[in-house]
Amino acid sequence: MSVTTQPTPSATPERNPLLERPDVRPAGVRDVLRDVGAHYAANGVIGLIFSASGPIAVTLAVGAAGGLTAAQLASWVFGIFLSAGLATVAMSLVYRQPLGFAWSIPGTVLLGPSLQHLSFPEVVGAFFTAGVLILALGASGIVRRIMAAIPMPIVMAMVAAVFLRFGTDIVTSTRDNPVVAAPMVFAFVALTAIPVLGRFVPPVLGALVVGVVAVLASGQFAFDSDGPLFASPVFTAPEFTWAAQLELVVPLAITVLIVQNGQGIAVLRAAGHRPPVNVFAVSSGLFSVLNAGFGAVSACVTGPTNALLTSSGEKHRQYTGAVVYGVLSLVCALLAPTLVRFMLATPEAFVLALGGIAMIKALQQAFVTAFATTFTLGSLVTxxxxxxxxxxxxxxxxxxxxxxxxxxxxxxxxxxxxxEES
Structure with missing residues (x-):
């Protein structure tokens, strides 16, 4: 992941417009076709595979444990991919930066206990309220001021802690399923160690191809063809109860604005980009309301997705990887039921190894930024x-x-x- 030193764009938020304007003209179709390449397309594909695997498994597990029907689960998956695709494509083209949106996995996890004693319409009501609150906080400008107040090393220490499991996933997946994971690790190391080969085949793309071959050759792909092909989203009428609002709204809003968007902002800044913090917050609120209409958890900017999108290539062309990711997300929304069956047919070791390999440079950069210079004690505590x-x-x-x-x-x-303040 390329790293440049630059002034923090939100260091003086009061002098900046509330909604950050692009520094360049928006990218058109010709710009995308000119700038896209193997590195960037691979980053977008891997970002999509990451989003469509582990996070979807978490969503299905939480929804099934909460008693959701198959139609409600399919609608949830449709909603989160629809908002991720629309937000990513629009924002990345307008700002010419790899601005990848997804959905809140911590938010999904915290719903597990809530669905045991709250009805799904009550939870959907909390989704709507959380989306409006996120939108209001973004429009107020307070989010940018909060993010400007926290030193970058401390934020990156949080990112390092969250990303650490991706590094350990490489080890555990290789131990548990060496037939699939070991060839992927070997391919990544070989393509990275031999730059001549790496110029023709990006290391992460090579690991992906080798992993697919290993999965098919070992007979570990078992696809269930029964079930609908296309998504049929359903609307769940919300119920607004004090119990659900008090339990879920504030945690969802904090998770999106500080935890999830904070990771994404830190990763993008470390890669040399200038993410629009307030626009992120406003967009997260708007698309969270859209998600709620399909019975889906809040939308957000995430660290892992943006780390994958910025993992290689020239900075000014990385937005094309985000466009690829966004377009594929829209396809996944349309084919949500098929996607769910497809990803469940893939061995867990393939997903864990690929995610860990793709994230290893981002993890390295997070540790370097967190502990290399100042605020090291605060970073350690974080x-x-x-x-x-x-x-x-x-x-x-x-x-x-x-x-x-x-x-x-x-x-x-x-x-x-x-x-820092002087």
Whole structure:
């Protein structure tokens, strides 16, 4: 992942317009066709595979445990891919940056216990309210001010803690299913170590191709052809109850704006881009309301997806990978039931190994940024609290890691803060 040093775009938010304007003219079809290449298309495909595998498995597990019908689950999958595709394509073309949207996996996880005692219409009502709250907070400009106040090393320490499992997934998948994962790791190492080969076949793309061959050759792909081909979204009428609103709305909003969008913003800045923080928040709110109409969890910008989209190639062409990811997301929305069956037929080791391989450079950069220079104690506290999985009040551990790490840094690293503010 390419890294450049640049001024933080939100260092003086009061001087910037509320909704950040693009620095360049929007990209057209000719621009995309000129700028796209194997590296960027591969990044987009791998981003899609990542989104359509583990996160979808989490969604299906939570929904099934909560008693959702097959139609409601298919509608949920349709909604999250539809919003991800529309938001990613529109934002990436307008800003000419790889601005990848997805949906809140921590938000999905926190729904598990709630669906045990709340009805699905009550949960959908909380989705609608959370979307409106996210939109209002984005329109207020407060999100950009919060993100500007937290030093980048502390934010990247949170990212490092969240991304760490992708690195360990390479080890566990190779141990558990060496027939599939080991050839993928070998291909990635070989293509990375031999630059001449890597110029013709991007290392991550090579790992993907080798993994597909290994899965098919080992007979570990078992696709169930029974079931509908295209999505048939359904509308679940929301119920607005105090119990659901108090339990879910604030945790969902914090997870989207601080935890998820915060990761995406940090990853994009580390890659040398200038993400529009307030526009991210407003867009997340708008598309969260759209998702709620299909009975789906909140939309957001995510760290892993954007790390994959910025993992290789020239910075000014990386937006094309996001466009590929967005277009494929729209296809997945249309074919949601088929996609679910297809991904469930793929061995877990393939998905884990591919995700870990694709994320390894992003994980490396997160550690370098977090611990290389200043705010190292605050970064360490953030990392430890996040990795300890401290969940309070249904709010993801990454938020508490940021909060505790920032407070510790303010108290114990005053010189670093004075230097940054001077």
């Amino acid at each position: 990392f430890v609290v996040t990795i300890a999985d401290l969940n309070l009040f249904n709010i993801h551990a990454a938020f508490w890691g940021l909060l505790v790490g920032y407070v510790a840094s303010r108290l114990l690293e005053r010189d670093d803060h004075d230097k």
